[in-house]
């Protein structure tokens with residue numbers, strides 16, 4: 001087969017030097033990360049990220065039948081970027097109960113889901129027993145549905161409000177049915193930016209400690225970064241390298257670690273952050289760059305998700321050639337991004353996901369929570 005030399009595919013010759021590192025599986029440095037954010041050669045960056053993706057997964061591309069549900073929207077943390085929360089006492093506030101979840105999951109449109117992804121606000125009155133009862137009830141009716149629940153900051157919050165340690169909180173939730181955790185709540189680890197976008201939220205160490213505790217208890221988690229607001233490239237590289245560092249630690253101890261990294265594009269509507277700073281929506285080039293940089297810097301995290309809910313299905317499809325190997329999934333009934341202005345559908349069919357993957361030249365795999373082929 002005729003293949004062009006890299007120097008013909010990549011305009012920015014500084015990236016050609018990095019290609020050598022990628023090909024030899026050498027770790028990229030902080031400065032390399034800055035270069036990946038700075039290069040004007042988006043196509044060249046995509047070529048590099050695609051090489052890294054192909055080495056790990058070939059053409060394999062994953063998605064899952066997933067139902068979203070928020071157990072409560074009541075939150076006393078009030079992150080400035082969030083359009084989802086209701087303050088305690090607000091008429092829009094809700095807390096779901098086990099009967100409602102079970103009735104919902106019995107509906108025909110939820111028959112084939114294999115994962116229930118639940119997060120919520122920091123509700124001042126919910127305690128460990130609420131979650132234990134909820135998980136036991138769901139697992140009692142649907143033992144085959146994988147329970148993926150809590151951001152890391154929620155774990156810390158509900159452990160403290162239950163007056164127990166994070167370890168005990170996790171042990172009791174796992175005994176009741178918790179099996180993995182989504183990656184939300186990380187936002188940006190840099191303390192100055194964190195103060196400006198989510199002043200009431202606990203700091204990076206709390207997020208990282210809770211993730212470490214999950215891994216130690218044997219449950220895999222995901223990780224995220226919220227981008228496209230007030231942050232700069234240094235903050236993002238710092239964030240990604242801190243995730244990489246924790247993953248090194250967890251894997252060295254034989255713990256499950258992070259399964260996937262998900263870059264979250266800031267959605268600008270109906271939130272205080274945008275009212276204060278008038279931040280433009282992210283562009284396609286920006287979204288593709290986040291995927292590509294992540295694939296190259298996070299050499300120890302197996303999967304990179306292109307989250308179509310926030311970047312559109314069409315761009316997520318193109319992101320498969322920029323380092324992503326996972327389209328998340330059907331994502332039925334998402335609230336957080338849609339309340340903040342995401343115009344994407346409330347769920348995709350499995351057939352459409354299949355088309356997105358195959359028409360882009362990749363191999364479609366409907367997965368379970370551990371990336372095993374479900375078919």
Ligand code: V47
Pocket residue numbers: 081082083119151181182183184185186187222223224226260262264265266267268271307328336337340
């Ligand atoms: O924790 C909140 C973020 C997260 C906005 O682990 C916002 O598989 C953008 O964590 N604009 C929830 N982001 C979503 C999330 C997630 C999504 C997909 C897959 C996985 C996974 C996790 O969304 C929140 C917060 O970090 N968020 N508001 C906003 N306006």
